[in-house]
Amino acid sequence: MNNRTRWLILVLVLGVAGVVALWPRDRSPEPPTSNRPAQDVAALRAQAQLRPCVPGGEGGVDVTCLGDGTRTALALKGPILINFWATWCQPCQEELPVLETYAKQPGAVPVVPVLVESREADGLELLARLGVRLPSVFDGADELRKQMKAPMRLPTTYYVAADGQARLITDPLYFSTPEQVEKAVR
Template sequence: MSNILHIGPVMVPLDRLVALALMLLFLTACEWRLRRDGRRSAFWPGLLALAAGLIAARGAYVWQHRVSFALDPIAALHVWLGGWSWSAGVVAAGAVLVLSLRRARPAAQGLALLAALTLLWAGFERLAPRDPPLMLPASLAFERLDGDSLTLGDVRGGPVVLNLWATWCPPCRRELPMLVQAAAEPGMPPVLLVDQGEEAGHVRHFLETERLSTAPVLLDPDSRLGEITGGKALPTTLFVDGDGVVRHSHVGQISRVQLDIALRTLRAGSDGAP
């Protein structure tokens, strides 16, 4: 997937690297400019503005998706999983800069720096590589643990969640109980856990050991789904619309809140489709 950097076995989202670089640049430039003006406490205005911006960006995102976060309120503190409203963050950071710098000239320079970095971020979001919409073939077949088969055409007509996983993958194992529970909730679209490249006996033993024998597991012994979608990193969760088009993908462990937000977005897109 084009927005993920692979550094050995580590997956790093490109947008997080860019955001981190811009924040470090903001702190460095603020301190350098204030030291030139002879301020001894040159580091703190930028740090306070950055902290206020991050808190506001996270708070605005949580409020925007408050219905989803109500499913797991503590997830609001899991900032490492992502979820930010950067416009709210920029406004908060600018306000704190003005209040902490007080004088007109350094405040104006700080705001100009913040505006320049905001434009860089906006340019990155506009120009960042994005995967084109991918339609999964209806003939793509998987094996059930009971020996029967299922094709993607069998579940066409509404949203479907496909989770690529394996028993040897630690984050897959961590998210699996949540996905099994979510799949059993009333009104939930099909959530299919597609094991990549493992034998039925091994997967069945794992599920029995973990007391997850009711999991909606399918087998993809040749890992064809991963090859077609480029989801070679596990776990990867695909959100597929009723026509079989992958509208969103989540690489890495997914939370219940992230699952709900992605599903609401998928349903809204499907409802608005002609």
């Protein structure tokens, strides 16, 4: 094999590698599913002791209520604070107890944590460990996040006003005190 043939083969291999690397792929994530038996998830639900989800009615996005496993329509009617989080997200783990503390205050806007990019059972375990009892939902198919055109960063929080207008909260990027939450929902 002469040098010209070797160079031709090298160029062809690099060309094929470049095409494979740049070829478009379906980036839609598969909804996470739990490998745990149903009775384990039921036990985790009991351990988490989440407050019941409020049925949203017509026009909402179908999600799973983490507290009891039922499908419910989460309507984007405010005032409400919607918080997207995942179990692997460290700032989310710090923010969830802050949201719980805020939600216990008189006159607080209802807070709905929305679990994404995680397994349902793992979310229940984390909420139980953190002592967060907020009525929480699981958006395994990412439908709510898509409808809200939410950025893929986590945590992501929206304030939905009484007129249905959703406002992305960017200051702060995540809450570290209940006072920050109170200020964001004014």
